[in-house]
Amino acid sequence: MTEATKQVDSALVVLVDKSDASTIRQSLTTMKLIDDNFVIKEVNSAIAIPILDAEKVKKSTWFDNTKHEINELNLLIKNQKYTPAEQISQDMTLYLKQYFDSDLSGLIANLPQKWELFGDLAIIPNPAMNNSQWQDLFELITQEQEQEIWQIIAQALRVERLARQDKIATDMMRTSQVKMLLGNSGEVEINDFGVKFWLDVTKVMFSSGNVTERHRIGNIDMSGEIIVDAFAGIGYYTLPMLVRSNAQHVYACEINPNSIKALQNGAKLNNVEKRLTILEGDNLSTMQQVYSLADRVHLGILPSSKKTWQSAINCLKPSGGKLHIHMNVEEEKIEDFVTYCSDSIAKLAKQLGREGIVSVEHVEKVKWYAPRIRHIVIDISVK
Numbered sequence: 001m002t003e004a005t006k007q008v009d010s011a012l013v014v015l016v017d018k019s020d021a022s023t024i025r026q027s028l029t030t031m032k033l034i035d036d037n038f039v040i041k042e043v044n045s046a047i048a049i050p051i052l053d054a055e056k057v058k059k060s061t062w063f064d065n066t067k068h069e070i071n072e073l074n075l076l077i078k079n080q081k082y083t084p085a086e087q088i089s090q091d092m093t094l095y096l097k098q099y100f101d102s103d104l105s106g107l108i109a110n111l112p113q114k115w116e117l118f119g120d121l122a123i124i125p126n127p128a129m130n131n132s133q134w135q136d137l138f139e140l141i142t143q144e145q146e147q148e149i150w151q152i153i154a155q156a157l158r159v160e161r162l163a164r165q166d167k168i169a170t171d172m173m174r175t176s177q178v179k180m181l182l183g184n185s186g187e188v189e190i191n192d193f194g195v196k197f198w199l200d201v202t203k204v205m206f207s208s209g210n211v212t213e214r215h216r217i218g219n220i221d222m223s224g225e226i227i228v229d230a231f232a233g234i235g236y237y238t239l240p241m242l243v244r245s246n247a248q249h250v251y252a253c254e255i256n257p258n259s260i261k262a263l264q265n266g267a268k269l270n271n272v273e274k275r276l277t278i279l280e281g282d283n284l285s286t287m288q289q290v291y292s293l294a295d296r297v298h299l300g301i302l303p304s305s306k307k308t309w310q311s312a313i314n315c316l317k318p319s320g321g322k323l324h325i326h327m328n329v330e331e332e333k334i335e336d337f338v339t340y341c342s343d344s345i346a347k348l349a350k351q352l353g354r355e356g357i358v359s360v361e362h363v364e365k366v367k368w369y370a371p372r373i374r375h376i377v378i379d380i381s382v383k
């Protein structure tokens with residue numbers, strides 16, 4: 001513990017029996033009477049809960065003069081220097097000690113150490129609070145107590161809602177496997193570099209790993225351009241192209257109704273609905289509606305977008321345009337793959353009656369997808 005974390009000060013507390021502490025704490029939280037500047041303390045067989053207003057506490061329906069005592073006590077000051085993970089560990093230990101005399105180490109060791117934040121909603125990873133000790137505990141306790149446990153995590157992370165990531169779905173629709181733990185709705189709004197996204201985290205995944213590529217694409221000036229986004233999802237690239245790149249119009253292909261709903265809501269939030277047409281269904285057929293229209297086609301699918309290369313070339317204007325081709329490639333094979341990709345596009349373009357003049361303008365290494373495997377984007381111009 002650092003010096004700063006040892007600081008104590010006199011606090012107004014209500015002393016309650018261990019067995020009542022959790023219900024009373026819940027009631028005080030609801031009434032907004034807990035003094036969050038202090039850490040709850042165990043005093044012999046009682047629990048000292050820091051409070052803001054003695055008179056209001058005395059008027060609570062549960063308050064009983066013969067059982068409860070209001071007093072001043074030296075308590076640890078909740079210190080900003082605690083990391084949220086330390087805060088979770090500290091608050092959870094105190095909470096669990098109310099109920100169990102046994103060894104808590106297995107539970108404490110399995111508390112979340114990392115999480116993803118989406119506004120007031122945090123998603124903890126699948127293994128956290130999911131070992132056999134936690135599973136046994138959740139079998140034993142009431143639903144109210146389970147909610148109190150999630151509340152402790154949420155408070156330490158300063159969020160209102162909590163969810164857990166189950167296995168990541170590998171299906172083509174990127175179905176989400178997130179389950180709500182605290183709060184009912186998984187609907188969130190994300191503001192990323194001036195672009196607003198909307199999604200229901202229980203229904204679709206958000207690819208936070210592609211942030212640099214979203215920014216790069218958003219930095220390209222697309223004024224006056226017609227774009228086809230062949231794998232639009234919730235609008236990871238569609239929305240930055242409309243909002244930041246100033247594209248004239250984006251035709252967004254998407255097959256998953258949940259992603260389509262998210263994209264529609266995202267477009268409304270950014271006020272760009274009029275410059276967006278969503279082509280619902282399998283892009284191999286929907287792209288046919290926009291043949292010869294586009295200045296640029298975005299192929300944002302992993303591990304490979306190869307199945308759509310021919311349709312993408314067909315979508316380009318007769319004068320040509322640009323393709324952004326996403327692929328997963330082994331690090332040492334990137335150069336060979338770029339050559340293969342550009343040769344294949346040139347060949348396909350010729351077969352489709354174009355000149356077949358291609359040039360690779362840029363290769364972006366987005367992120368490591370797996371050991372030795374890179375997610376890359378090849379920007380290629382085609383005539």
Ligand SMILES: C[S@@+](CC[C@H](N)C(=O)[O-])C[C@H]1O[C@@H](n2cnc3c(N)ncnc32)[C@H](O)[C@@H]1O
Nearest residue numbers: 172173207231233236254255256259282283300
């Ligand atoms: C990886 S996600 C979103 C991709 C986003 N461009 C990115 O890289 O973050 C791919 C999206 O393509 C959609 N998709 C997959 N196959 C499709 C197809 N054949 N036609 C239309 N949409 C498809 C999925 O539903 C999913 O929303």
